[in-house]
Amino acid sequence: MxxxxxxxxxxxxxxxxxxxxxxxxxxxxxxxxxxxxxxxxxxxxxxxxxxxxxxxxxxxxxxxxxxxxxxxxxxxxxxxxxxxxxxxxxxxxxxxxxxxxxxxxxxxxxxxxxxxxxxxxxxxxLSVRLGNAFLSMFVKFGDLGHAWYVFGKMCDRDLFSWNVLIGGYAKAGFFDEALSLYQRMFWVGGVKPDVYTFPCVLRTCGGVPDLKRGKEVHVHVIRFGYEADVDVVNALITMYVKCGDLVRARLVFDGMPKRDRISWNAMISGYFENGEYMKGLMLFIMMREVLVDPDFMTLSSVISASELLGDEKLGREVHGYVIKMGFSDDVSVCNPLIKMYLSFGNREEGEKVFSRMESKDVVSWTTMISCYEGSVLPDKAVETYQMMEAEGSMPDEITIASVLSACACLGNLDLGIKLHQLAMRTGLISYIIIANTLIDMYSKCKCIDKALEVFHQIPDKNVISWTSIILGLRLNNRSFEALIFFRKMMLNLKPNSVTLVSILSACARIGALMCGKEIHAHALRIGVAFDGFLPNALLDMYVRCGRMKPAWNQFNSNERDVSAWNILLTGYAERGQGALAEEFFRKMIDSKVNPDEVTFIALLCACSRSGMVTEGLELFNSMKQVYSVTPNLRHYACIVDLLGRAGQLEEAYGFIQKMPMKPDAAIWGALLNACRIHRWLELGELAAGHIFETDTRHVGYYVLLCNLYAASGKWDEVAKVRRLMREKGLTIDPGCSWVEVKGEVHAFLSGDNFHPQIKEINSVLEGFYEKMKAVGFAGSEYVSMDKSEASKAEIFCGHSEMLAVAFGLINTAPGMPIWVTKNLYTCQSCHNTVKFISKIVRRDIFVRDTEHFHHFKDGTCSCGDEGYWGRLDRSES
Structure with a gap:
């Protein structure tokens, strides 16, 4: 026909x-x-x-x-x-x-x-037969638009027509539409559901989840006599489980006249999914008692439950059963086994299961890669990914994100770029987890502009996206921009505790106290939990902004861990308050808080800047003997700095020669800085030679050597070092200073001529220069490489901290203190000039550079004019 x-x-x-x-x-x-x-x-x-x-x-x-x-x-x-x-x-x-x-x-x-x-x-x-053929085809291809069109063109519809379309919508995740079609079939189409309809509709009710409509469908199951059909009843159990009604699920399960393996799996996994692990395990034991053999679904569920219970003994027993039943080669069973052992911290056993697998899927590889990345073994993560690549297995979005995190830890920019390109080719870049991890990777590899490019390409940014770019800007010394991004984020999204920690770190970096206070108040308003790193981030912000009183309030109002004590110790060290730091350390010991490596770094730095040589050496010697803290290279560098600053250069050199480990560039750098302070050229050149054997890219060491040569009048050597820097493509970071006035942060670059008030600023600084000449104030004892061709007027009017100080004087009330933060070290000329200004204007001026906190008052500085500013001196040109 x-x-x-x-x-x-x-x-x-x-x-x-x-x-x-x-x-x-x-x-x-x-x-x-x-x-x-x-x-x-x-x-x-x-x-x-x-x-x-x-x-x-x-x-x-x-x-x-x-x-x-x-x-x-x-x-x-x-x-x-x-x-x-x-x-x-x-x-x-x-x-x-x-x-x-x-x-x-x-x-x-x-x-x-x-x-x-x-x-x-x-x-x-269309006839029913031809329409059903088109329906089945379009549903299989996932084209629900054409499927719906065909459904509407059919002159009549049978049960198959309804089942196919309902199943298509349910599979695509359009659960409400699937349920509406079922009701329309039942009440308008006059078609009775069958054994194929009910499982599909019940899965849809569980997917919403919609317990009310699920109960209605349960009534229909009984009404049409399908309550004894195993497939339908299994779907009922799954529906109740997905809706969280374990009581009804168990009633249905217990009322089954006959159960298959799927029935047991549905109920057991249902208990596990809803946190009822013991009930699930008891049912698993019952399953074995009635001689129903578990399959890979059952075993994978029980393995996952063992992991969630933290019961390694049970997990090992299940592993033994897996081997006995012949499932040791099944990927679906081995993958949860690997994950279970790794969650117990038993990486060796997890690696054994992984290595014995005859065939590995993307989940197997990703589980191992994620484990290595999470265990701070990024090199192993990259190595495993390369093995995966060699075997021809295609990564998924989780794999790529894990390897990108490993690249971020290793600074492996080349592999990170290749993964970025792979994500672009495969379309995986659309997953926001990959975009967010790319931002983190580029940020930590010092490619912040690439990170910004990825960030701006994300259509729907979440909190993690914003947090990643804010932290990335902070890590790349662009904290001022981080504040701008945070304010933009606040227009649409609520920050989490990680976001607040990141932005508070940016505030601390540039001394944005009022912004930090606003963030503190906002965190209190939105009810963010003050746990984890957030209390210490607040404490660090107050300390680094120079506000010790609110810092003490924050310290006393929260649980004090070793990190909190270390933050305050570091604050004392930055101010050169060695005696207070030592006293605070004794309180820490009395409070039964065990010091760590960071504690002693802060203490030794405080002793170094306070000239407390004897006390510093005693603390160093007590580390291993009294506090069971093994000194590392950073502690040895602190001792070299301690002896060097005190003028004991021969003792510092002898200390290096007796070290039980090979000294690194930082240790020789501390000696070079001491030679610069005390103008010992020969020993300084020896230290520089050792530095450049291992580190030829650190611009600070070259500048420090130049300053040593300049202090010794060796201008030809200065020129040679500068030429070498140009050949290596090394550049000095531009000087930048920040000053907060009336809650708004203002940034100044070295030689900045674009600020709206620059003429007024220069006029103020020139006025101070004329007064300095009139009283015969000496600016600097020697001129370093950065100022060899500059006039004093240019020096006073060009350095970023000087611009910031002048701006603060102009825009604040007389007598108000001025707080300035700088990204580099304060040169001697600027240091002396600010001392003079503080005396003339009778104001307290605070300048925090990267290593010290200066409090200028009445022509003096809290540092006591100690020669610290030369250390790794990268003053502005």
Missing amino acids: AFCAKTSQTPLRQNLRNPKTRIPETSFYFKPKTRHFSSKNAQSVQVLNTQNTSSIATKNPNSRLNELCLNGSLEQALKYLDSMQELNICVDEDALVNLVRLCEWKRGYDEGLYLHSVVSKTMSH
């Missing part, structure tokens, strides 16, 4: 009102038409122009078309169909149905779409 479109013009609306209306079955004709058709062939697209009709058999072309369909020859069948179209040959419904099914089987979406377009042009409606 054939199906004719031309003789049947019954409107679609009439068919929907009267589903029993039938269309007379006559003939189906194609209009003559030359077709240009795109068919997929070996992942490429070829355009075919089929006009040759000589192959058409005159007896029964439909039989030939059916034969081609049954043989799976989709391309030939479509060519043959084109030929029939050109000759106006009738195509019967069987041939069309077979052709649609062939498109579905061959995954020929373009071919199926073309076939549907041809049929739609010549038919106002």
